[in-house]
Amino acid sequence: MERKKRASTVVRDTTWVQREYGWEKWPDILSKIKRHIASGERSLSRVLAAVMREELGTPSLARIEAISFSKHVQVANSLVCYGFYALVAEAVIAACGENTQAIVDLGCGWGRSLFEVWLRGGPSSPTYYGFDLTRAGIDCVEALAQLEPAMKVCTAEFDFYHPDYSSLSRPLEHAVVFTVSSIQQLPAIETQTYNAILDIAKAIDCLHFEQIGWQMHPGKRTAADREYALRNDYNQNLWCVLSEMSSAGKIEFCEVEPDVFGMQGIYPLTLVHWRKAQ
Numbered sequence: 001m002e003r004k005k006r007a008s009t010v011v012r013d014t015t016w017v018q019r020e021y022g023w024e025k026w027p028d029i030l031s032k033i034k035r036h037i038a039s040g041e042r043s044l045s046r047v048l049a050a051v052m053r054e055e056l057g058t059p060s061l062a063r064i065e066a067i068s069f070s071k072h073v074q075v076a077n078s079l080v081c082y083g084f085y086a087l088v089a090e091a092v093i094a095a096c097g098e099n100t101q102a103i104v105d106l107g108c109g110w111g112r113s114l115f116e117v118w119l120r121g122g123p124s125s126p127t128y129y130g131f132d133l134t135r136a137g138i139d140c141v142e143a144l145a146q147l148e149p150a151m152k153v154c155t156a157e158f159d160f161y162h163p164d165y166s167s168l169s170r171p172l173e174h175a176v177v178f179t180v181s182s183i184q185q186l187p188a189i190e191t192q193t194y195n196a197i198l199d200i201a202k203a204i205d206c207l208h209f210e211q212i213g214w215q216m217h218p219g220k221r222t223a224a225d226r227e228y229a230l231r232n233d234y235n236q237n238l239w240c241v242l243s244e245m246s247s248a249g250k251i252e253f254c255e256v257e258p259d260v261f262g263m264q265g266i267y268p269l270t271l272v273h274w275r276k277a278q
């Protein structure tokens, strides 16, 4: 696919991502996690909540312009901050079944969604996998996992461009795989590369929360989202890859909800839930 670029200073390559997340954002989160643990806090949910509060800003009734089902709405800051991660966790939990053996967060960052799934009552028997490009993100997940011995957590440094799923203990009957604003970080992903997800387990439910509504419905309504994606060198072809895989009979769409939620007035997240075709 030919990527159309606007005048942009951003080249979202591995060096960029390692700087932004590997050296700046996630080490800062790691030091927050360590500070809370060093102060004597031993509850995963309390550390997670405290870190999220510091990261997102104190929740409040301040009105934020957000997006809900493509519509611009004003929402209290607290709902924007916490509602979205609750939505992600509930959708992941709903995709789990009795035979689910792995819950895999690809591009997990510091692991907030992975732990949110567990804390909201995600199934207790599967292993929870946190995969990310950055060592700092993985260090955060490992530090948090120590607070919750009952949760089986496994981590690995992982690159979507060269996917290696060998740290998953296989064979797996059923895996729930999800991404939250992580494929966003790949300006373009090859179908071949993405296809490797299909080898993770015999049955797979995959949920993407990614900002791709503008790819699905190009036009005037989504033009600003497209501009934003191009300006920041965010992903430009995930929907194209998924559509190809669906046309090839490799996956079936279970739920597609464009522009379901945006924490700001632009570039909202879309939910795409697909299942591996049997």
Ligand SMILES: C[S@@+](CC[C@H](N)C(=O)[O-])C[C@H]1O[C@@H](n2cnc3c(N)ncnc32)[C@H](O)[C@@H]1O
Pocket: 017, 021, 022, 106, 107, 108, 109, 110, 111, 112, 113, 131, 132, 133, 134, 137, 158, 159, 160, 161, 179, 180, 181, 182, 183, 185, 186
């Ligand atoms: C916006 S953050 C989202 C993190 C997490 N999913 C969340 O919702 O908090 C993007 C994440 O994608 C990861 N990432 C970027 N490029 C990646 C790649 N090529 N392979 C794996 N992870 C990548 C970054 O390290 C970062 O943790």
